[in-house]
Amino acid sequence: MIQKAMGFLFLFVLAPCGIGPLFTVGMGRRGYSLIRLYLSGFLAELAVFELIAVPIMIRDPFGMDVLVAAVNLALALLMAAGVFTAYAFLKKNGGLSAVVSFGNACAKRIRGLTWECRLFWLAALAVIGFQVVMSYVYASFDGDDAYYVVQSVLADQTGVLNRIRPYTGLSMDLDLRHALATLPLFVAYAARMTGIHAAIVSHTLLPLVLIPLTYVGYFEIGRKLFSPGDVRLPVFLALAGIAQIFGNISIYTNATFFLMRTWQGKSILANLVLLVILWLLLEILDEKNGEAAGGFWALLVTVNIVSAMMTSMGAFLSAMFIGIAGIVTAFRKRNLRFLFRFGLCCVPNLIYLVMLVLLA
Amino acid sequence: MQQILAVFREYCGSGWYPVLFLIALVYLLVTEKDRKVRIVLAEVPLCIVLLFFFPPFKMLMDFLDEGTYYRVLWLLPMTVAIGYAGIRLAGRHIRLGFAALALVLVLTGQCVYTNVNLSRAQNRFHLPNAVIAICNEIMPKEGEERVWAVFPDELIHYVRQYSSEIQMPYGREMLVPEWGWNWDTHPIYRVMKESPIDLAALAPLLTEYNCQYLVLNRSAALKGSPEENGLRLVSQIEAYDIYRNEAVEIFKKK
Numbered sequence: 065m066i067q068k069a070m071g072f073l074f075l076f077v078l079a080p081c082g083i084g085p086l087f088t089v090g091m092g093r094r095g096y097s098l099i100r101l102y103l104s105g106f107l108a109e110l111a112v113f114e115l116i117a118v119p120i121m122i123r124d125p126f127g128m129d130v131l132v133a134a135v136n137l138a139l140a141l142l143m144a145a146g147v148f149t150a151y152a153f154l155k156k157n158g159g160l161s162a163v164v165s166f167g168n169a170c171a172k173r174i175r176g177l178t179w180e181c182r183l184f185w186l187a188a189l190a191v192i193g194f195q196v197v198m199s200y201v202y203a204s205f206d207g208d209d210a211y212y213v214v215q216s217v218l219a220d221q222t223g224v225l226n227r228i229r230p231y232t233g234l235s236m237d238l239d240l241r242h243a244l245a246t247l248p249l250f251v252a253y254a255a256r257m258t259g260i261h262a263a264i265v266s267h268t269l270l271p272l273v274l275i276p277l278t279y280v281g282y283f284e285i286g287r288k289l290f291s292p293g294d295v296r297l298p299v300f301l302a303l304a305g306i307a308q309i310f311g312n313i314s315i316y317t318n319a320t321f322f323l324m325r326t327w328q329g330k331s332i333l334a335n336l337v338l339l340v341i342l343w344l345l346l347e348i349l350d351e352k353n354g355e356a357a358g359g360f361w362a363l364l365v366t367v368n369i370v371s372a373m374m375t376s377m378g379a380f381l382s383a384m385f386i387g388i389a390g391i392v393t394a395f396r397k398r399n400l401r402f403l404f405r406f407g408l409c410c411v412p413n414l415i416y417l418v419m420l421v422l423l424a
Numbered sequence: 425m426q427q428i429l430a431v432f433r434e435y436c437g438s439g440w441y442p443v444l445f446l447i448a449l450v451y452l453l454v455t456e457k458d459r460k461v462r463i464v465l466a467e468v469p470l471c472i473v474l475l476f477f478f479p480p481f482k483m484l485m486d487f488l489d490e491g492t493y494y495r496v497l498w499l500l501p502m503t504v505a506i507g508y509a510g511i512r513l514a515g516r517h518i519r520l521g522f523a524a525l526a527l528v529l530v531l532t533g534q535c536v537y538t539n540v541n542l543s544r545a546q547n548r549f550h551l552p553n554a555v556i557a558i559c560n561e562i563m564p565k566e567g568e569e570r571v572w573a574v575f576p577d578e579l580i581h582y583v584r585q586y587s588s589e590i591q592m593p594y595g596r597e598m599l600v601p602e603w604g605w606n607w608d609t610h611p612i613y614r615v616m617k618e619s620p621i622d623l624a625a626l627a628p629l630l631t632e633y634n635c636q637y638l639v640l641n642r643s644a645a646l647k648g649s650p651e652e653n654g655l656r657l658v659s660q661i662e663a664y665d666i667y668r669n670e671a672v673e674i675f676k677k678k
Contacts, residue, residue, distance in 0.1 A: 203551075204541050205542075209581065210595065214584045231592070263549045299521075307502075310535055311534075312534045312539055313436060313439025316434065316494040316497070318503075319503070334498040349464065385499045
């Protein structure tokens with residue numbers, strides 16, 4: 065029980081919160097947000113895992129122990145860097161009194177909400193909470209779990225990285241087309257760290273984290289579309305929640321993947337990752353942001369690496385989305401600066417796709 | 425073009441969300457003045473829609489990853505655009521607007537929780553209790569090598585999600601004929617999918633493939649006696665009988 069609690073605390077609380085300041089400090093005043101700090105840190109944790117897992121998996125078939133140690137070390141170093149960055153930032157900007165005044169400003173903003181706004185917030189949180197509860201209470205059948213969840217179980221229980229045929233248990237060569245998307249190994253890593261069975265991590269634990277986090281993506285987009293304290297923000301969130309519940313119009317939609325295959329990489333790409341890219345585009349293209357948006361650019365690079373971690377075509381889809389945004393922006397602003405920078409952010413996608421073509 | 429339209433129709437399925445999105449897209453293209461919002465929520469999605477219906481792009485995507493063209497539609501921010509456009513349209517009548525929009529979303533969509541693939545979870549693994557109990561029953565003991573077992577179709581997906589200690593001579597690939605595996609006629613599966621299951625034909629194959637266990641749904645019709653074919657009933661769990669194939673020993677770890 066202690067291992068479960070400590071592992072969960074490290075992976076899903078301490079590491080994201082510790083790494084987050086590395087991004088939010090670079091976001092200027094827009095980085096003053098605990099939610100944004102957590103989201104950035106969690107995505108960075110996934111990206112770091114992908115960067116470490118791919119070479120280890122390729123070089124060492126029995127590399128699970130090495131992978132766990134290397135990821136822990138990297139996360140610990142990044143956490144230390146993040147905490148130091150936050151400390152230096154706070155020291156420069158008023159120390160503890162800045163934290164207190166930030167807390168007071170948040171409390172004041174909440175107290176200043178109208179009753180109508182509070183009710184809509186309650187409605188939005190109820191819709192989101194309902195989905196979280198349903199993800200725990202209901203199980204969904206998906207045939208792909210016989211591949212992805214089993215890969216996680218195999219890596220956790222045998223320590224072998226993607227060299228065992230999930231369906232049968234026979235040996236196989238490294239299937240790089242699937243293996244370069246290392247989310248199943250991250251699930252195995254989470255299973256190792258928490259001592260919880262990989263199937264429980266996939267089906268029960270991850271949805272409890274991923275569903276609220278996806279709504280953080282909607283929340284961030286809502287904050288760009290509507291002014292803070294605006295009643296329309298919780299209305300937007302509640303509508304987004306309803307659209308997810310009733311979005312099961314076919315087996316192919318983002319919403320169907322979101323609530324029926326929450327733990328699969330395809331679902332995380334179609335929902336969390338693409339929403340974060342959408343939000344980052346809104347932030348980056350916001351002219352008021354000026355040059356203070358370095359943290360947003362860094363997060364865009366990070367989320368591109370995460371997209372490659374989710375599914376083999378993830379890197380292509382996210383690069384395509386950002387590329388089209390770059391071309392449209394260049395055309396509209398008559399300036400190639402954004403296109404060039406968006407292109408630079410997609411370098412990880414390019415490297416990944418070259419690896420996919422050459423190795424797979 | 426016909427193929428693209430078919431993909432789009434399949435994506436739309438039984439609902440109207442893509443149509444609502446296209447209406448929202450037109451509304452935002454006509455009315456949105458904020459440049460960043462206009463670019464991200466209207467102009468970029470418009471380009472993606474045009475690209476989606478552009479046949480050479482479909483050929484490129486098929487070259488990269490055939491059968492996943494619908495994923496291009498994931499790039500369209502349908503929920504965000506519908507919600508934002510609807511709220512803007514509602515203007516100051518936000519309560520009325522919310523109620524109307526929520527009603528439209530409910531009536532034009534399909535509730536995910538009515539999906540046939542969803543059922544009440546029996547445990548935190550979100551796997552059937554029967555699978556867990558059967559796996560625990562045949563799991564190798566301390567110092568024993570992994571075991572091989574044959575399961576009925578309805579359990580195949582779940583077994584190895586619970587334990588890597590239980591191996592199967594064939595798995596999910598047998599259940600998806602359109603994958604066209606060249607070894608999709610596994611001799612054991614060929615016997616298992618017949619009704620009745622011919623135990624006299626099955627038992628030698630179990631031995632040939634080193635399978636220590638056979639799990640059968642009790643409702644499955646059998647031809648021949650398990651005992652006469654060297655299959656000893658070791659346990660009955662829910663709707664399943666578990667047989668031990670006495671001809672194959674459980675190996676000790678070296």
